[in-house]
Amino acid sequence: MAAARVRSGGRPTLEEVAARAGVGRGTASRVINGSPRVSDATREAVEAAVAELGYVPNRAARALAGNRTDAIALVVPEPETRFFAEPYFSAIVRGVGAALADTEMQLLLTLVGNDRERRRLAQYLTAHRVDGVLLVAVHADDPLPELLEQLGMPCVISGARHAAETLPSVDSDNFEGARAAVEHLVARGRRRVATITGRLEVYGAQRRLDGYRAAVAAAGLAPDERLIAPADFTEEGGAAAMRDLLARRPDLDAVFVASDVMAAGARQVLREADRRIPGDVALVGFDDSVVARHMHPALTSVRQPIEEMGRRMAQLLLDEIAGRTPGDERPSVVLPTELVVRDSS
Amino acid sequence: MAAARVRSGGRPTLEEVAARAGVGRGTASRVINGSPRVSDATREAVEAAVAELGYVPNRAARALAGNRTDAIALVVPEPETRFFAEPYFSAIVRGVGAALADTEMQLLLTLVGNDRERRRLAQYLTAHRVDGVLLVAVHADDPLPELLEQLGMPCVISGARHAAETLPSVDSDNFEGARAAVEHLVARGRRRVATITGRLEVYGAQRRLDGYRAAVAAAGLAPDERLIAPADFTEEGGAAAMRDLLARRPDLDAVFVASDVMAAGARQVLREADRRIPGDVALVGFDDSVVARHMHPALTSVRQPIEEMGRRMAQLLLDEIAGRTPGDERPSVVLPTELVVRDSS
DNA sequence: CAGGGTATTGGGAGCGCTCCCAAAAGAGGT
């Protein structure tokens, strides 16, 4: 029972639909594709035939004849564990899925781990096997975006790579999110607010730091570089940075941490140093991930509308594919964040 | 490095490769597809031409001519938030991706939310637009598996739906995982071990309960139905079940919870009831998810090899598609779990 | 009612590949 190449057991073809409706193949095609150049009577006849026969167009034939694929790829650099450790990935997928739901577009998932897979992907894209690409968590030095641009392949990235991003991108307002978080800490009476940053090569991490600085300045607090500890988005990094901060400014009374996972690391160190949260030190994270809710005390955090980001990315890409993108303008969307106040601040 | 010639217009075709190699189209095709019926000299010539031209077969043409798609679908019922809340989903995807990495297979991601999307999916599958399907988190009463069987569409599910599962499936050893967890609690001197179960319509949840019962019996403890509280895999459900348990058997000294998320709910209730963990009550969860690591105290939990499950599912499916499945045997894989002991027990 | 549009329609020509058959080229035996 080699069910491998099951011959399409009489799946109806366009030709059959046309015959049934008493029209030509071309006309039937026009109806299927929603062309306006069809009379109402004809349209109805064809639609009836489609319904009766249960016709579903053959994707491969369409792709071959139309030189398109009706598929987009979601490219995920796998080593970026940050993406998998959190529901981030799931939320993006859900958003993309929602945007694609009433489209004919298929979503192709491509994990890029090692270099070999990277080359395979490049080949893939070169062979034009998708209509567009959603690039998630691209690094500033990733050659992929350039390749895509050369190929003229529509593409949207999540998170601008730098201030002068040229690609269409969707991002959350990292600056404002961080600013609001620190403002919140200040409003709670904290005066010596420290921050643990993400990898500053990541533009978003840089923006969060900018937001921190802006809020500190706006509050009229004395800026102090010793209150700024760079880390790398990992739990261990967050812990190490917290230890540094404690050593440099034992009197700090609040920490804005640029990710919940790092905040978990910091929290551990604070516990070991016998600092009470929020009594001695108030803590605010970023991402509003599961760990924030389950931390004790529950972590105040900046929520990003991740699912919405996925949705917007997909919409942007569909627009681009359809050539709906206005002129040279690179549409980039920045979505607002929301501070979720819990017990840690 | 990647100084590939980017010829925007004409991607090379098989015909061109054949011409370049001085052979016929059919012969070139044979080489590309690894047919043995080609002389070595010819093979080399064609391979050289492929390399020189940077030829990549056109998927659509292949699909159309060969009546296959070289794609499989990963179908995820979206309402099943359990799947998204946890890295479960990510891990499965990673495993599947790994198994597919050196295959020509594409991974199509299909989220099935409402009924409309469900119908669309059915139509999709009926139209044979994939070679096989990976079904994740299917309910016992889901009609999809039957539809697939009718269509003769290869399919693998994650988690048997009941004891007499007919479909090829990959599962973790829920029974043994639960049994080991309870055994561990008993070994730690606990005598009144309670359990909070998942939705018992889910076979896996039932198996975990069976494992609990077996361990209780093996330890010679007095079975007591009041020590068993059914819940629904949610945090709130876990909390409610914990309250019940506390009311019925205030003297309990350990709880085996069938999921980490429920354990988080239970933990909250225990905190409110001033029971210390693990002093008064030892706690063991299931899944070894992020929340387990970040709970305080860190939660002992049963780890499932999720990524490996994804990998095996994909392998099983590829085998089935290739017709490599031996006879009528429904291959089902059960993978071992591992108890990760932390501070809560 | 002719003339000049414009709205519809039919169907040929591929898209690039796999399948398969018959022809060509070797191989081996007598």
Next chain:
DNA sequence: ACCTCTTTTGGGAGCGCTCCCAATACCCTG
């Protein structure tokens, strides 16, 4: 050298659809 059997090879015939052009039908004008 001749004949048979076995590789190996070339290329025709589609797969089902979109594109596009020419043909037909329809609709106003004057």
